[in-house]
Amino acid sequence: MNEISQMPSDHLPPFPNVLHGKRILLTTESFGPVNGVSRTTLSLVEYLRRNGVELAVVAPHFEGSRLLQHQNPSSSSSPSSLDLRLPGYPLPYNPDLTVVYPFRLDDVYRRTVQPDVIYVASPASLGFQVLLQMRQLQTPPVVLLNFQTDLSAYSEIIFPAPLDRFAVWLLGTVQGFLFRHPAVHTIFYPCSAVLEYLKHAGAPMERSIQLGRGVDTTLFHPQQRDDAYRKDIAPNGEIILLTVCRLAPEKGFEFLAQAMWQLSERKLPFKLLIVGGNRNPVVESRVHRLFDPVRDHVIFTGFLTGVPLARAYASADLFLHCSITETFGLVVLEAMASGLPVIARDQGGPSDIVRHQKTGYLIPPDDVGRFNSWVKEVATNRELRSSLAVAARQYAEDTTWDKINNRVAWQMARALEQRDSEREQNEIYERSGGFSVMETFRLMAAVGLVYLMWLVAVVPLIIHGSQVVPRTLRVLQKVPILGRCIYKTR
Known part of the structure; x- marks a missing residue:
């Protein structure tokens, strides 16, 4: 298989045969909620299973999974007998996210598979525990x-000083330590800003590979435009602006509300369609109240998925992205696939997606005036809007999920090739199964460390998280200045 490591990624065969019959344990912090991590991970899971891989998915328990499955049955692959949900504590300000309680890796293996490959999606409470315990094994899998998620950026928003700086330091230290282990073959990162963060955290740059996200170019398509839907939203022919994201403090809603108020003062006839919600009604209500000064211009739809979401994209005229904590920004790619120009704050993932002056415009994170100027220019210039829309769709057509997942599969194949080569050279072979007494002891010690970290880091997060709801507006006021500090002050 030596030819695999030298084969250009753009010319790879459809699927690596070496993965057939291999056991893959995929862990993810989010598998079910409506967010980019869930959609990205679900796409990979379906791709691997479709190609005959024995795959076990381990994820936190998610209270809303049954509701989402009922609303959109096609949004999730059929559960496998190998899948495992672990208990944990839902975060008060975002109940869709769960901090997993301490667990034993050997128990996970026993209930799923003893893997050849571990794939850790968006490592946090679950992924950190897997990586820490994996270090205790004599011959760990690759x-x-x-x-996918910059937890330190969220920490800077959620925690008050000086806890925010402590959280950033702690996360960087933990991530650098865990990511440097020799068993970690590949660290996928979504954008150049995250690569800079990983470098400062001490992650090995030689193992880092940029991996974008894909988009369903059949579902998200300009043909989903619905003129009757447009008429309901904008009965007087107003320009329709769209934003899609979870309603949460870190998504830049204060910036967006300020921008919309200024546009209304400039007499631009518009309607703003906000797609998304939050299972914590208090947080959702606080975000709604930010738009009270322009309530006649704003429509909240709540969560949308599948065809209703695609219709909302295609029926709009212009997509606005105001979050500066996104490591990628899947919604930006979905908007472009739907034929929408994008105006985004120039921070994080969207900076690597939007082609400035070709598919949209990237605006300095704090410059609400320039943001509004380009919104008004694109909104009132039909010819410009049309040319940006065509270019946006063309860009998205080259970023399908199959292409992205194909790269992941071949990187798994390369990792297995390298492991087998090293074991052959060092005359190290796989055990027949089970854990040695020493490994079991080391796993128990690692779990003990996790309990300690719960006391030091997670318990304060949960306690403080219970207080974050009533202070959401105060938290939101930090957002406009974050563009200067998220990746640049560490």
Whole structure:
């Protein structure tokens, strides 16, 4: 298989045969909620299973999974007998996310598979425990991880000083330590800003590979435009602006509300369609209240998925992205696939997606005036809007999920090739199964460390998280200045 490591990624065969019959343990912090991590991970799971891989998915328990499955049965692959949900504590300000309680890796193996490959999606409470315990094994499986969520950026928003700086330091230290282990073959990162963060955290740059996200270019398509739907939203022919994201403090809603108020003062006839919600009604209500000064211009739809979401994209005229904590920004790609120009704050993942002046415009994170100027220019210039829309769709057509997942599969194949080669050279062979007495002891010690970290880091997070709801507006006021500090002050 030596030819695999030298084969250009753009010319790979459809699927690596070496993965057939291999056991893959995929862990993810989010598998079910309506967010980019869930959609990205679900796409990979379906791709691997469709190609005959024995795959076990381990994820936190998610209270809303049954409701989402009922609303959109096609949004999730059929559960496997190998899948495992672990108990944990839902975060008060975002109940869709769960901090997993301490667990034993050997128990996970027993209930799923003893893997050849571990794939860690968006490592946090679950992924960190897997990586820490994997270090205790004499011959660990190869590990690939996908760094999709910048937890330190969230910490800077959620925690007050000086806890925010402590959280950033602690996360960077833990991530650098865990990611440097020799068993970690690949660290996928979504954008250049995250690569800079990983470098400062001490992650091995030689194992880092940029991996974008894909988009369903059949579902998200300009043909989903619905003129009757447009008429309901904008009965007087107003320009329709769209934003899609979870209603949460870190998503830049204060910036967006300020921008919309200024546009209304400039007499631009518009309607703003906000797609998304939050299972914590208090947080959702606080975000709604930010738009009270322009309530006649704003429509909240709640969560949408599948065809209703695609219709909302295609029926709009312009997509606005105001979050500066996104490591990628899947909604930006979905908007472009739907034929929408994008105006985004120039921070994080969207900076690597939007082609400035070709598919949309990237605006300095704090410059609400320039943001509004480009919104008004694109909104009132039909010819410009049309050319940006065509270019946006063309860009999205080259970023399908199959292409992205194909790269992941071949990177798994390369990791297995390298492991087998090293074991052959060192005359190390796989055990027949089970854990040695020493490994069991080391796992118990690692779990003990996890309990300690719960006391030091997670318990304060939960306690403080219970207080974050009533202070959401105050938290939101930090957002406009974050563009200067998220990746640049560490």
